[in-house]
Amino acid sequence: MDDSEWMAGQFEANRSRLEGMAYRMLGSRVEAEDAVQETWLKVMRADRDAIENLSGWLTTVTGRVCLDHLRTRRSRREDVAGIEAVPGVEDSAADNDPAEAAVLAESVGAALLVVLDSLPPDERVAFVLHDVFAVPFDAIGEVVGRSPQAARQLASRGRRRVQGTPAFGNVHLVQHRALVEAFLRAAREGDFEALVRLLHPDVVLEPDQAALRMGSRPRTRGAEEVASALSGGARGARLVLADGLAALAWAPGGHIRSVIQFTVVDDRIAAITVTADTDRIAQLDVMTLNREVYGDESDPGPSKDL
């Protein structure tokens, strides 16, 4: 296998991740495809010997291409001056009601793209790469052409703007992902105490009918009850993004059989919904969160075959 064949293979292994990333940075499937295609052309003329971490390099290149697209798009717009009103994002759900927060979480994926469209290009890229895809700030700095500290500030500003939007006042993507990761770890290890600490006292485990037919636990309420039901489970689950938020998916053989989504209230998991209905799964925007890209050994990350 020569260098370009190896690079093509690596690109293929990363392609769906890059498309998902580009889609969230650009908010358009067509533009995301164009961005990844442009990355592909850069791959074909790259010098393999000069690249230490190809997955990270691909992320950087795709991020830069997306940033260029966003800057070009912004320069075409004559009506952009500061932050615009965000259409379709109005009242937030009640602050601490898990049921209303669950309804809110369902709309987060689509609404997030609308809110992201209001961010300046650098902030959008820094925020998406860090808060959604856990890309470290030194890598983001390379993408936006600034220091890691400046990249951190950009992401932080983007986060504040997103959270300043009523619909996202209660949604903190980094914290949400950290909770889901901690939940996955505790469930796999059967750490009952850790699970209880992560769960809201009134947490609800809510499987759909298809999940029940597949053997899921029935509807369960309360931190200790839900922890008992889930402790030692989730061994086959993988960390994914579902409609823009960290979630878990069970995908034996690369085929998604169920998706577990989480609602966070007061820094704890307040609702866990298990979706196994194939029509509903098909409507979800699910993609892998590939944490090994930057050498995170603590979580081997999901299969690329999802």
Add this chain to the structure above:
Amino acid sequence: MKTMTCKQLGGPCDLPLQGNTADEIIKLQDKHLKDVVAGSDEAHKTALKAMKGRWRNPIAGMGWYRKTKREFAALPDE
């Protein structure tokens, strides 16, 4: 600067595309295909589908890419 036609790049027409590198020409051809297909041109649809297939299946698409680079390299400078 060199010139290749849409037909030389797998398309159906003789539109000339100019560039300093094969990559530039490929990007121009990609844009040309998208533009004409967006204008409801049926003849270019197959070529656009093939172009998309190359980066979606990069290993299989490498043959076309290499062939295009070879053909571009063999052309005289203008």
